[in-house]
Amino acid sequence: MNKPLSTLLKTVVASATVALSLAAQAQVTGDVKAGESKAAMCIGCHGIPGYQNSFPEIHKVPKISGQTAQYIAASLVAYQRGDRKHPTMRGIAGSLSEQDIADLAAFYAQHNGDVKAPEAPSRAPNAIVAALLERGACASCHGANFSSPIDPSYPKIGGQYADYLYVALKSYQVQGNPIIGRSNPIMGGIVAQYSLQELRQMANYLGSIEGELATRPQPRFRR
Template identity: 80%
Template sequence: MLGALAAHAQTAAGDVKAGESKAAMCIGCHGIPGYQNAFPEIHKVPMISGQSASYIAAALQAYRKGERKHPTMRGIAGSLSDQDIADLAAFYSGHNAGVTAPEQPKAAPAAVAALLEKGACTSCHGANFSKPIDPSYPKIAGQHADYLYVALKSYGVEGNPYIGRGNPIMGGIVKQFSNAELKQLANYLATVPGELATKPQSRFR
C-alpha cells in the first residue's frame, strides 16, 4: 500500500540492539495487544512486528515528511533521525522471526475475490499478501481489519491537513471502491494467515 514511497526505503544500516533500546516510544501502542487508537476513528493500532525493515522505514519517513498524516505519528517520526528509523526498522522486522505465511491463502468468497482482482492487490502484495513485490510495500495478511479499513480509506482523502496518505497509486485504486467494499477487503485480509504480530514488550529492559 505504499507504492510511491519505495524511493524512501531505508538507506542507513539498521542495528537491532540499538533499535530495541530506542523502541520505548513505540511500545506504548505497538507493544500492547489489542491497543486502540481513537484517531481518525477507533481502530486497533497496526501490528508491526514482522513487517519488512524497508516498509517500516518508508512508513516512518512518510510520517516525518507529512506524506502520511497522523498527528501522533508525525510527532514521533519527526523526532527520529535516519539512523533511529533504520534501527527501529531492523528491530521490528526481526521481532516475529520464524513465522512464515502459507504460500497460498484460503480462497476468498466470490464477491471479495472480484474486488481483489479489480484492485490488482496480489500484483503488489503477493499471492499470499505476505510477499510484496517490493520490500517497501507492506505485508497485509492477518493485519487488523479495522486498521486496514482506516488505512485504505485514508488513501482516498484529499485536502485534509490531519488525515490522508499521499500515494497516487493507492489513491487511484481506493477510489474505485465504496467504503462498504473496502471493509469487505479489510475483513477478508485480516483472516489470511500472515507473518505479523503484536509482541508484548516491557518498558523496563
C-alpha cells in the same frame, strides 16, 4: 477526466523526492539491538495486543512485528514528510534521525521471528471479495498470500488487523484534510475505485487470513 498538467507534475516531483529519500535511507544500516533500546516510544501502542487508537476513529493500532524493514522505514519517512498525516505518528517520526529509523526498522522486522505465511491463503475469499481484490490487482503487489510483497517497501497485509486496514485504505481517499489522509499516487488511484463497503469487505478478508505479522508485548523496563 484527465488530471491537469500541474497536478501531474506535482505527483511526479513528489514521487521522485520520496524515492530519493528512501534511497538515502537505504544507505543507513540498521542495528537490531540499538532498535530495541529505541523502541520505548513505540511500546505504548505497538507493544500491547489489541490496543486501540481513537483517531480518526476507533481501530486497533497495526501489527508491525514481522513487517519488512523497508516498509517500516518508508512509513516513517512518509510521516516525516507529511504524506501520512496522523498527528501522533508525525510527531514521533519527526523526532527520528535516519539512523533511528533504520534501527527501529531492523528491530521490528525480526521481532516476530521466522514466522512464514502459507504460500496461498488457507481461506479463499468469497466470489465478491475475490472480484474486488482482482480489480485492484492486490496480489500483484502484495503477493498471492498477501505476505510476500514484490517490493520490500510495500507492506505485508495478510493477517493485519481488519479495522486498521479499513481505516488505512479509507485514508487514501481523503483529500485536502490537514490531519487525516495519506498521499500515495499508486494507492490513491487504486482505492478510488471502491466504495467504503467494498473497502471493509476486503479488509475483513485480509485480516482473517494467516500472515507473518504480530503485536508482541515488550517490557517497559529493561536492564
